[in-house]
Amino acid sequence: MKDDFAPAVYILASARNGTLYVGTTSNLIRRVAQHRADHFDGFSSRYGTKTLVWFEMHATMEQAILREKRIKKWNRAWKLKLIEEANSAWRDLATDLGFDALR
Template sequence: MKHSYTYILTNKYRTTFYIGVTANLSKRLIEHKEGKASKFTKKYNVTDLIYFEEFTDINQAISREKQLKNWHKEWKINLIKKLNPTLKTLDY
């Protein structure tokens, strides 16, 4: 079964957030770190994974990404802190 992911990245100061979706999270994280994935993440040095959700259907992951992108920043931070209270960089 193929998995998909909705994920949130941030910068080292935890002030800027990026929400994305992918079928291969580890590959996508490497692309972000190398500056090849997104102009936004490259410009603002947003490469630290602090939150992700796993789905079995890519359409669910895309829907969740769209939902989270419409949330207020405070709501996103509260969601992240439920699973990652210190906003530490996650290993994946």
């Protein structure tokens, strides 16, 4: 197993109460960098979801993928509640991982 293998589910937002993106990754730092650089065309790039507002680490990718699928099926109010419970200020959690604050 690689040292950088750390399964995570995460939510990015375009702004407080803005558009949300739910994803899964094996390396959260690398994936956040890719989102911020618009590395992939698609939903996240199109809607500007670059602020990391919530994440959850998992022991395996299987667990992370299952959790992501469940969260994606939730209604918006439940997703907002999940974010608010852990990050009521909608702070960019990526700054805790070494990223510069977004402007």
